[in-house]
Amino acid sequence: MQIDRGDPSGRGTADALLLAVREIMADVGRDPASRIVGLDSRLDTDLGLDSLSVAELLVRTEELLGVSLPDHTLASARTPRDLLTAAAMATDPEPVGDVAADLAPAGAGLRDTSTAAPLAPPGPVRVRSGGWPGRAVEVVYGIWALAVFGVLSVAGWLLVVLLPTVRLRWRVVRLIGHALAELVGVPVTIEGAHHLPRERPFVLVANHPSHLDPLVLTQLLEEPAVVTAVAELAEHPVLALGLRRMHSHLVARGDRVRGVADAEALTEVVRSGRTVVFFPEGRRSPTPGLEPFRMGAFVVAARSGAPVVPVAIRGTRAVLPVGRLLPRRASITVTVMPPVTTEEPGWRGAVELQRAARDRILHDSHEPDLA
Numbered sequence: 001m002q003i004d005r006g007d008p009s010g011r012g013t014a015d016a017l018l019l020a021v022r023e024i025m026a027d028v029g030r031d032p033a034s035r036i037v038g039l040d041s042r043l044d045t046d047l048g049l050d051s052l053s054v055a056e057l058l059v060r061t062e063e064l065l066g067v068s069l070p071d072h073t074l075a076s077a078r079t080p081r082d083l084l085t086a087a088a089m090a091t092d093p094e095p096v097g098d099v100a101a102d103l104a105p106a107g108a109g110l111r112d113t114s115t116a117a118p119l120a121p122p123g124p125v126r127v128r129s130g131g132w133p134g135r136a137v138e139v140v141y142g143i144w145a146l147a148v149f150g151v152l153s154v155a156g157w158l159l160v161v162l163l164p165t166v167r168l169r170w171r172v173v174r175l176i177g178h179a180l181a182e183l184v185g186v187p188v189t190i191e192g193a194h195h196l197p198r199e200r201p202f203v204l205v206a207n208h209p210s211h212l213d214p215l216v217l218t219q220l221l222e223e224p225a226v227v228t229a230v231a232e233l234a235e236h237p238v239l240a241l242g243l244r245r246m247h248s249h250l251v252a253r254g255d256r257v258r259g260v261a262d263a264e265a266l267t268e269v270v271r272s273g274r275t276v277v278f279f280p281e282g283r284r285s286p287t288p289g290l291e292p293f294r295m296g297a298f299v300v301a302a303r304s305g306a307p308v309v310p311v312a313i314r315g316t317r318a319v320l321p322v323g324r325l326l327p328r329r330a331s332i333t334v335t336v337m338p339p340v341t342t343e344e345p346g347w348r349g350a351v352e353l354q355r356a357a358r359d360r361i362l363h364d365s366h367e368p369d370l371a
Contacts, residue, residue, distance in 0.1 A: 142326025307339035
């Protein structure tokens with residue numbers, strides 16, 4: 001660890017680390033001047049840094065101190081002081097207890113003045129002509145589409161539970177998705193499918209504007225994949241049974257310790273030869289736009305050496321946006337982009353993959369940037 005031994009408190013090193021914290025806060029629009037930035041400030045609640053920002057801070061810490069931080073640091077480090085301690089432990093078995101003690105709170109920083117105008121999201125292809133007759137047609141169509149979805153979902157769930165292999169179950173889900181699109185008149189267009197690697201597993205990342213997105217992606221993937229889903233779905237026994245039968249992996253939101261364990265497990269899944277599907281926004285936004293990406297998918301890709309395949313989904317928000325019960329008629333387009341790879345190891349590689357994949361999805365999703 002590169003600490004000035006003429007400065008027993010390590011104050012210069014701590015100052016440099018807190019300067020890096022302020023720079024990252026400014027980059028993501030968290031004004032350092034309005035917050036107390038100190039060694040014991042919590043990275044998430046006090047400073048407003050998400051998982052990507054913390055990963056970038058880990059990269060800055062490694063560059064600043066000339067160390068390689070262990071993977072568990074993303075989960076265990078809660079404050080800048082924790083980062084200094086982890087860096088000291090990485091090079092010296094004897095802990096450096098007060099490497100940055102008694103440092104005063106930080107000063108002013110920068111403000112994010114970005115005012116780029118967002119792109120307009122694609123609108124639905126309405127089946128109405130205006131006024132109450134048009135609204136009536138839309139309601140009738142929505143009831144019909146919801147009924148079709150309900151019947152196919154029940155049939156599909158029963159087959160998923162009863163069929164003996166995951167390959168057969170995956171084929172059933174693909175057939176359900178195709179039949180649903182045909183019966184309700186929603187065309188699904190797939191662009192760039194030739195970009196999917198055929199001879200090796202990969203990490204697929206996609207935006208997540210609607211509940212329909214996982215079903216839509218089954219039309220893209222002929223072979224079974226491990227689809228990640230939020231752990232809260234396990235609270236619904238019927239749904240949880242279906243997800244287990246499809247070999248879905250439930251991941252915890254907001255729990256960095258559990259997140260590290262999930263990343264390790266999914267890395268082994270990819271190494272075993274299976275493709276994994278992530279929705280790295282972590283949630284569906286009620287407003288059009290692309291949310292910040294969480295780091296899990298990209299940590300898995302960097303560790304396993306698998307390529308990341310960015311996929312942009314357009315139109316599912318128009319069909320069934322968050323909070324709406326009755327579907328509307330619209331066209332859906334799925335755009336597959338060339339795989340993204342990295343030569344960088346560890347956190348640096350994960351950050352590089354995240355930035356490249358998100359930039360491509362943002363461009364082709366035709367939605368504003370909410371990051």
